[in-house]
Amino acid sequence: MSVVTDDNNWGILPLVAELRGLRLQSLQNRQRLQHPPKLPAKKILRDIVDNLAAVLFPNRLGLPDINDEGIDYFVGHTLDSVMRQLNQQIGLELQFYAQQQGLAQDSQPQSVQITRAFAATLPSIRLLIDSDIQAAYEGDPAAHSADEVLICYPGIYAVIHHRIAHQLYRLGAPLVARVIAELAHSATGIDIHPGAQIADSFFIDHGTGVVIGETAEIGRHVRLYQAVTLGAKRFDKDDNGILIKGSSRHPIVEDRVVIYAGATLLGRITIGHDSTIGGNVWLTHSVPPNSFISQAQVRS
Numbered sequence: 374m375s376v377v378t379d380d381n382n383w384g385i386l387p388l389v390a391e392l393r394g395l396r397l398q399s400l401q402n403r404q405r406l407q408h409p410p411k412l413p414a415k416k417i418l419r420d421i422v423d424n425l426a427a428v429l430f431p432n433r434l435g436l437p438d439i440n441d442e443g444i445d446y447f448v449g450h451t452l453d454s455v456m457r458q459l460n461q462q463i464g465l466e467l468q469f470y471a472q473q474q475g476l477a478q479d480s481q482p483q484s485v486q487i488t489r490a491f492a493a494t495l496p497s498i499r500l501l502i503d504s505d506i507q508a509a510y511e512g513d514p515a516a517h518s519a520d521e522v523l524i525c526y527p528g529i530y531a532v533i534h535h536r537i538a539h540q541l542y543r544l545g546a547p548l549v550a551r552v553i554a555e556l557a558h559s560a561t562g563i564d565i566h567p568g569a570q571i572a573d574s575f576f577i578d579h580g581t582g583v584v585i586g587e588t589a590e591i592g593r594h595v596r597l598y599q600a601v602t603l604g605a606k607r608f609d610k611d612d613n614g615i616l617i618k619g620s621s622r623h624p625i626v627e628d629r630v631v632i633y634a635g636a637t638l639l640g641r642i643t644i645g646h647d648s649t650i651g652g653n654v655w656l657t658h659s660v661p662p663n664s665f666i667s668q669a670q671v672r673s
Contacts, residue, residue: 504573528577531563538567586623598634606640
């Protein structure tokens, strides 16, 4: 083995020493975490969501040859398998966070509790998605049937994921929820944080580039078009310069609001009910009910 030299004055010798120190530090970290907990798996969660969608809509998203006599068996059998898998993934999340906090605890009772509570929300999730499908069918003249909306529309695909993810987020499985949200984001370009609160009859038309932040609140019968952002205007920090988590920093959109393509709404502002926000508007202040906001009005 040849000796490392620094004939060309590249500063190699101190770099070698610094990299050696980083390797040793990394090795010590690995030794302290000899058995790091596994994280929830994207592939398994993708299968879980697909199967949950099939349970909710067995005639359209279930088995291709399913008949009326076999639907209940299919739903029950699939639910049993899905809930077992979901319980395992939630357990992995709880174990991970426990170890991050230096705690040694059995996560199984809590994961079972969360999974059971989530299962109880499935009928309400189905009702919400039904309202979303109907809103899309009524709001898009290109839609020929509710079935077309369910199996074709990226907005509905993203909303199905959100309805599932939001309940898991609310019940105490935020990492599993976030993975589910990002699966829809990757597939559709629609980025909805699972913490966002969205009422019934929600319609995202086209959808690519839509961003909805964690603390956004959206009322009933709201319609968004592509590239709409409901984002934060600024991020508050504490006295040490660290971002404050969980503060309400995204818009509130009241009932029956329409927001057209490319509009950007930032901060904890309120868009009054029955308002229309035009395309490409940049809005950082609240507007009263029944408003119509266009680019010219915002700039004046």
